[in-house]
Amino acid sequence: MSGPNDRPGHPGIPNGWFAVAWSKDVPVGQVERIRYFDQEMVLFRTRSGAAKVLDAYCAHLGAHLAEGGRVMDETVRCPFHAWQYDGDGRVTHIPYCKKIPPRARVRAWPVDERNGMIFVWHHAEGKPPDWEVPDLPELNDPEWTEPRLFELKVPVHMQEMAENNCDPTHFYYVHGAPGIPPTEMTYGEDGRFFRVNSRGPKETPFGTFDMDLERDTWGMGLSSVRMKGIPDAGLFMFSSTSPVDAGNAHSRWLFTTTRNMADVAGEEFIDGMSRGVLQDMRIWENKIYRHDPVLCEADEYLAEFRKWSKQFYSPRPDAG
Ligand code: FES
Ligand SMILES: [Fe+2]
Numbered sequence: 001m002s003g004p005n006d007r008p009g010h011p012g013i014p015n016g017w018f019a020v021a022w023s024k025d026v027p028v029g030q031v032e033r034i035r036y037f038d039q040e041m042v043l044f045r046t047r048s049g050a051a052k053v054l055d056a057y058c059a060h061l062g063a064h065l066a067e068g069g070r071v072m073d074e075t076v077r078c079p080f081h082a083w084q085y086d087g088d089g090r091v092t093h094i095p096y097c098k099k100i101p102p103r104a105r106v107r108a109w110p111v112d113e114r115n116g117m118i119f120v121w122h123h124a125e126g127k128p129p130d131w132e133v134p135d136l137p138e139l140n141d142p143e144w145t146e147p148r149l150f151e152l153k154v155p156v157h158m159q160e161m162a163e164n165n166c167d168p169t170h171f172y173y174v175h176g177a178p179g180i181p182p183t184e185m186t187y188g189e190d191g192r193f194f195r196v197n198s199r200g201p202k203e204t205p206f207g208t209f210d211m212d213l214e215r216d217t218w219g220m221g222l223s224s225v226r227m228k229g230i231p232d233a234g235l236f237m238f239s240s241t242s243p244v245d246a247g248n249a250h251s252r253w254l255f256t257t258t259r260n261m262a263d264v265a266g267e268e269f270i271d272g273m274s275r276g277v278l279q280d281m282r283i284w285e286n287k288i289y290r291h292d293p294v295l296c297e298a299d300e301y302l303a304e305f306r307k308w309s310k311q312f313y314s315p316r317p318d319a320g
Pocket of ligand 1: 058059060061062063078079080081082083
C-alpha cells in the first residue's frame, strides 16, 4: 500500500513488545503467516502449546515456512523439503540426511503470551527484551466480564496512533468531546512506562461522579485505560498497536467491565470506541508524519510524548 507515509522522515520501526495475534486464533498445530516490523515471519503453536515465531524463509532454498508448513511435535516443517525447525530457529531434523549443516537455522523472535494475545519483541539491533509485557489483573478476575475484542489496520506510522492519546485538543475538534487534560503524570522506574491520571466530574450512565481516568503506557505499543470513580464499578481497556511497516499499523483492543456494568456500559463503550476510530481515520489516512512539528503551548503533553518516544528507536542506518 502506498500513501503519504512512504515519504522519508518517519522515525523507523520502534523497539518493544507488540501483539502479533490473538491467542484464540492460534490453536495447537496452527501455522500462520504474519508480517510486522517490515518482516515476513511464521507463527506456529507446537504440540505442547507454546507459541513460536521465526523468520519466514527457510535457510535451505528459501521457501516460506507458513505457506504449506506443518507443525510436527515441537517444530515447524518446511513445505519444500521437510526440514524441521524448533522454536529457537534451529533445524533439528532433515528426514533424508543424517548430518545437519551447522548454518541450518533462521532467526527466532522472543515471544510472550498473556492477556489473550501473542506478543513479539522487536529490536532493530537485535537486543534482548529489557522490559516486560504487563499482567492485567482485570482479565483474570471473575468479577469482570469476558473481554470483547476489536481490531483494525490503519495506514499510518504506529506512533501517530500512540500520540492520539496525548492530544487532548483533538478530542474536541475530531470527536466532539471535551478532552480531559492530564492532571498528573508519573513515570515508572525504568522510564519505559508512564501513567497519566485525569480527574474531574464526568457524566456516566449511573449519574455524575468525580472520575479518575487512568492511562498507562508501556513502550510505544501497549496502553490501557481504567475508568475509576463509579462506586463498585469499573471499565478497563487494553490495546496493542503494532508496526506492520513504517506506513501501516495494526491495533488490537480488548474491553472488559465489572459485571454490574456489563449491560449499560459495555455496548456503549464499544460503540463509542468504533465511532471514535472512524472519526480519526480520515485524518490518519491522509496526513503525513511531521518529524519536527510546529507545536503550540497547548501541546505540552504531545511534546513530552515525542521526547519520551525517542528512547524506543535505534539509530537508522540511512540517517545522516
Ligand atoms: S526450502 Fe525448506 S527444506 Fe528446502
Ligand atoms: Fe482520536
